[in-house]
Amino acid sequence: MPIIEVANVRKDFMIAKRETGMMGALKSLIKREYIKKEAVKDISFSINEGEIVGYIGPNGAGKSTTIKMLTGILVPSSGDVLVNGIVPYENRQENAKSIGVVFGQRSQLWWDLPTIESFELLKEIYQVSNQRYKKNMDTFTDILGLDEFLNTPVRQLSLGQRMRADIAASLLHDPPILFLDEPTIGLDVVAKEKMRTFIKEINHERKITVILTTHDMEDIEKLCERMILIDHGMKVYDGEIAMIKERFGKIRTLIVDLEESPRSIQLLGGEVCKEEGNRYWIKFNRDEVSASELIAQITKTHSVKDLTVEEPAIESIISRIYQEGYQPLKA
Amino acid sequence: MAAIKYVNLYFKLVSAGIRAQMQYRFAFIMRIIGLITAYTGTAVTMWVMLYQFQVLGSWNFFEMLFLYAVAILSWGFCVILFLHFRSLDTYILNGTFDRFLVRPINPFFHFMAMKFDMASFGQFIFSLIIFIWVSLELHIEWSSGKVLFLLASIIGGILIQGGMLVLISAIAFWTTKSQQFYWVVMYPARNLTNYPLVIYPKIVQWIAAFVVPFGFVNYFPAAVILEKGTPFFPESIGYFSPLVGLVFFIIAYCVWMLGLSRYKSTGS
Amino acid sequence: MPRFHVYWIFTKKAFLRSAVYRFDVWSRLGSNLIFLLMWGSIWTALYAGREEAGGISFQAMLTYIIVSQFLTGVNGAGTPLWEIQEKVRTGDIALELMRPFNIPLRYLFADFGSVAFYIVTALLPIYAMLFIFMDFTLPADVFTWVSFIAAAFIGFLIRYCIEMSFGLLSFFLVETGGIEDIFYFAMSLLSGSVIPLWFFPEWLAKVAAYLPFQGIYYIPNAIFIGEIAGGEILLSIGLQIFWLIICYFLLRLVWNRASHKVVVQGG
Numbered sequence: 001m002p003i004i005e006v007a008n009v010r011k012d013f014m015i016a017k018r019e020t021g022m023m024g025a026l027k028s029l030i031k032r033e034y035i036k037k038e039a040v041k042d043i044s045f046s047i048n049e050g051e052i053v054g055y056i057g058p059n060g061a062g063k064s065t066t067i068k069m070l071t072g073i074l075v076p077s078s079g080d081v082l083v084n085g086i087v088p089y090e091n092r093q094e095n096a097k098s099i100g101v102v103f104g105q106r107s108q109l110w111w112d113l114p115t116i117e118s119f120e121l122l123k124e125i126y127q128v129s130n131q132r133y134k135k136n137m138d139t140f141t142d143i144l145g146l147d148e149f150l151n152t153p154v155r156q157l158s159l160g161q162r163m164r165a166d167i168a169a170s171l172l173h174d175p176p177i178l179f180l181d182e183p184t185i186g187l188d189v190v191a192k193e194k195m196r197t198f199i200k201e202i203n204h205e206r207k208i209t210v211i212l213t214t215h216d217m218e219d220i221e222k223l224c225e226r227m228i229l230i231d232h233g234m235k236v237y238d239g240e241i242a243m244i245k246e247r248f249g250k251i252r253t254l255i256v257d258l259e260e261s262p263r264s265i266q267l268l269g270g271e272v273c274k275e276e277g278n279r280y281w282i283k284f285n286r287d288e289v290s291a292s293e294l295i296a297q298i299t300k301t302h303s304v305k306d307l308t309v310e311e312p313a314i315e316s317i318i319s320r321i322y323q324e325g326y327q328p329l330k331a
Numbered sequence: 332m333a334a335i336k337y338v339n340l341y342f343k344l345v346s347a348g349i350r351a352q353m354q355y356r357f358a359f360i361m362r363i364i365g366l367i368t369a370y371t372g373t374a375v376t377m378w379v380m381l382y383q384f385q386v387l388g389s390w391n392f393f394e395m396l397f398l399y400a401v402a403i404l405s406w407g408f409c410v411i412l413f414l415h416f417r418s419l420d421t422y423i424l425n426g427t428f429d430r431f432l433v434r435p436i437n438p439f440f441h442f443m444a445m446k447f448d449m450a451s452f453g454q455f456i457f458s459l460i461i462f463i464w465v466s467l468e469l470h471i472e473w474s475s476g477k478v479l480f481l482l483a484s485i486i487g488g489i490l491i492q493g494g495m496l497v498l499i500s501a502i503a504f505w506t507t508k509s510q511q512f513y514w515v516v517m518y519p520a521r522n523l524t525n526y527p528l529v530i531y532p533k534i535v536q537w538i539a540a541f542v543v544p545f546g547f548v549n550y551f552p553a554a555v556i557l558e559k560g561t562p563f564f565p566e567s568i569g570y571f572s573p574l575v576g577l578v579f580f581i582i583a584y585c586v587w588m589l590g591l592s593r594y595k596s597t598g599s
Numbered sequence: 600m601p602r603f604h605v606y607w608i609f610t611k612k613a614f615l616r617s618a619v620y621r622f623d624v625w626s627r628l629g630s631n632l633i634f635l636l637m638w639g640s641i642w643t644a645l646y647a648g649r650e651e652a653g654g655i656s657f658q659a660m661l662t663y664i665i666v667s668q669f670l671t672g673v674n675g676a677g678t679p680l681w682e683i684q685e686k687v688r689t690g691d692i693a694l695e696l697m698r699p700f701n702i703p704l705r706y707l708f709a710d711f712g713s714v715a716f717y718i719v720t721a722l723l724p725i726y727a728m729l730f731i732f733m734d735f736t737l738p739a740d741v742f743t744w745v746s747f748i749a750a751a752f753i754g755f756l757i758r759y760c761i762e763m764s765f766g767l768l769s770f771f772l773v774e775t776g777g778i779e780d781i782f783y784f785a786m787s788l789l790s791g792s793v794i795p796l797w798f799f800p801e802w803l804a805k806v807a808a809y810l811p812f813q814g815i816y817y818i819p820n821a822i823f824i825g826e827i828a829g830g831e832i833l834l835s836i837g838l839q840i841f842w843l844i845i846c847y848f849l850l851r852l853v854w855n856r857a858s859h860k861v862v863v864q865g866g
Contacts, residue, residue: 002466013597014597022489059539068429071429071433072433072595073429073432073433073595074595075592075595075596077596089595092432093435093436093437094435096432096433096434096435097435099433101433103426103429106425106426106430108430108433110347110351111351112350112351112352112354112355113347113350113354115350117350118349120343121343121344121347124339124340124343124344125340125434125435125436125441126435127336127435153354173533235332326386334835355773355774357773358772358773358774361774361775361777362774362777364777364780365777365779365780366780368777368780368781368784369780369783369784371784372780372783372787372788375784375788376787376788376793376794379788379798379799379800379803380641380645380798381795382798382799382800383652383653383798384645384652384798386647387641387644387645388647397708403700433854506622508622509624512626513625513631514626514630515627515630518630518631519633519634519637520633522637523633523636523637524632526637526640526641529644530640530641530643530644531636531637531640532636532640535636535640558621
């Protein structure tokens with residue numbers, strides 16, 4: 001059952017044009033021209049209860065504009081948005097009760113006060129009952145280790161601690177939906193891993209629907225089964241990560257280290273795309289030739305020291321989609 | 332949410348704001364010193380100005396000091412409650428304003444409760460001292476009626492100046508600028524009203540009475556208490572301060588909410 | 600010897616940048632004119648119809664205030680104090696230490712650019728109109744004009760040195776609130792920007808005479824309306840230069856301390 005529904009949503013902005021040169025400088029003093037920018041053009045998707053969806057795209061693709069429309073901060077130029085049965089921009093306060101929002105780069109906690117005070121204030125703002133507050137705090141302290149810094153002012157927390165506190169703060173009122181904007185930005189490897197485990201856990205145990213925007217593809221690979229990819233305000237892909245890997249994962253690379261470097265390598269179905277000393281990168285399509293056939297060909301003519309077959313990472317798949325565009329498969 | 336809940340929440344948020352400010356004790360004390368220095372500076376300037384000339388538009392030094400004290404008395408409270416509205420543009424530009432929009436309470440209320448500038452109680456003490464001094468010098472007899480009138484006028488002044496700050500901050504929803512409007516509108520206007528309005532061209536007096544009603548902050552009420560005439564205006568105009576304040580603040584609030592809905596359709 | 604073409608680039612860049620912030624230009628002009636109105640009204644009310652007071656004609660006094668307000672506009676168009684403090688706090692200035700130029704000089708030349716833009720597009724047109732349509736005293740001879748411009752320019756430099764020194768104090772103090780307000784008070788009262796020194800009580804006039812602030816507004820203003828005339832002009836400009844040198848060394852001292860602090864303690 002869909003908990004979030006977005007249908008044909010558009011969002012346009014007017015942006016001032018910058019003039020150049022001395023004369024332009026004087027001119028812009030009097031008159032300034034505006035251009036229309038379509039931040040989001042016709043996006044539709046629906047998200048089911050309990051999903052973790054990666055919402056990704058390059059900077060300026062319209063990610064945060066979409067999130068702002070879902071959280072009720074922005075009103076769409078046209079189209080329909082429904083979050084947990086509520087139109088966010090018409091009933092913002094009601095919507096706020098059913099969502100939790102974390103902006104990775106801006107804390108929502110009270111900067112100068114001990115962390116615990118932020119929780120207490122949010123308890124008042126969201127009118128969380130004492131009982132629920134205590135229960136939630138116990139849970140979060142348990143899995144997020146909040147107790148190590150509850151009495152430290154927020155400004156003195158490490159980034160990892162602050163993110164943990166921010167996530168706990170956004171979940172105090174038990175929202176069924178959680179928006180995470182770059183939740184692992186700036187964290188070290190260990191802290192990132194902790195954060196991902198926690199997100200998985202709350203999704204699993206509390207059935208919270210998570211919408212995640214991130215630049216870190218590892219977040220996507222480890223957390224999401226589904227991703228929505230947008231570029232230039234358009235949806236370019238929406239589906240399982242496994243499927244996109246399946247489709248774009250056909251092109252693989254065989255890396256071989258040879259004993260001596262030959263003048264050239266001729267292979268049926270493979271193509272050398274890079275060489276460095278005695279190491280060769282050979283691209284091939286899995287549908288045309290299998291890796292073992294290719295290896296057999298090479299070992300016939302050269303002595304091989306070492307070899308590996310590389311699957312493309314999701315990151316390079318995505319950058320390929322941005323470059324070439326995604327053509328949906330015809331059924 | 333019920334009004335009681337909002338009042339309760341306001342005190343909780345405000346006390347958090349105070350505790351946050353108290354984390355920077357040195358800055359806090361420096362700010363009090365700074366405010367008092369600045370006000371003393373203006374008072375000294377008035378004194379130097381009248382050293383040779385004695386009167387400014389029939390107002391002598393102590394009467395002017397009284398006029399000034401009324402202004403900063405209400406301004407002091409206004410700073411405590413509303414001054415941070417002028418930096419709404421910064422909140423919008425760096426994205427922190429969105430925080431107020433993802434919570435289930437009135438954003439105006441939330442934004443207002445975010446800060447409570449305790450340092451401005453310094454101005455309160457300063458203006459109180461001037462008040463007592465001037466009252467003794469001018470032999471003002473404080474009947475209970477007069478005290479009541481003064482209190483009502485001060486509330487009016489808080490609402491007028493607070494309303495102006497709210498209006499200025501609302502401009503940020505359209506132009507992403509508010510701090511500058513404070514410096515271009517509010518700061519000069521406040522300086523203008525430190526001196527008796529009667530010295531200005533008629534059009535300026537008229538604007539200060541009916542457009543940007545700063546005349547009701549100090550000039551009209553002070554004229555009533557000091558029993559001085561207000562040329563071009565009816566004698567009793569000073570009694571309208573609280574009403575003007577209330578109406579002006581309500582208008583400002585409505586404009587702010589209108590701006591908010593505009594912000595929600597354009598983003599930043 | 601600094602390579603001035605490097606600094607010239609900062610001037611040009613600041614000039615161009617000013618245009619982008621067109622609202623700044625209009626808003627500054629707006630508030631400048633409101634203060635002109637305020638001080639004009641105050642002095643009109645103080646004279647209360649008299650032709651002259653304390654040997655100064657009403658017309659000369661109004662001219663004094665207008666020139667003063669014009670110079671206030673000029674002096675206020677550069678990098679504001681809070682921006683310097685902000686740059687100190689964020690560490691921007693510390694970063695600039697790595698660059699091959701003198702930082703106070705770099706900001707001075709940038710100020711030339713933004714001030715030039717402001718004068719050309721806003722101040723000069725408005726104030727020229729005021730002088731054309733209203734009857735104010737203009738200096739009659741070229742010598743007075745030249746010495747006024749020179750005195751105003753030196754005044755600008757004195758103000759820059761003092762203000763920059765204050766801005767750099769943020770390297771040593773977290774909060775400069777109180778000191779800053781004393782500075783602004785001195786700038787407005789003791790510089791004679793709103794009340795000329797001859798209307799001061801005697802003791803205060805003496806205090807002002809021993810301070811650098813009079814060089815910023817009082818001396819150029821008084822030269823313009825002819826209160827300082829003849830040989831006195833050279834004497835006054837000499838006094839300005841004396842203060843400029845002192846303020847310059849003050850700025851160098853503060854700057855050296857500040858950059859030393861950055862190098863040793865990393866800001």
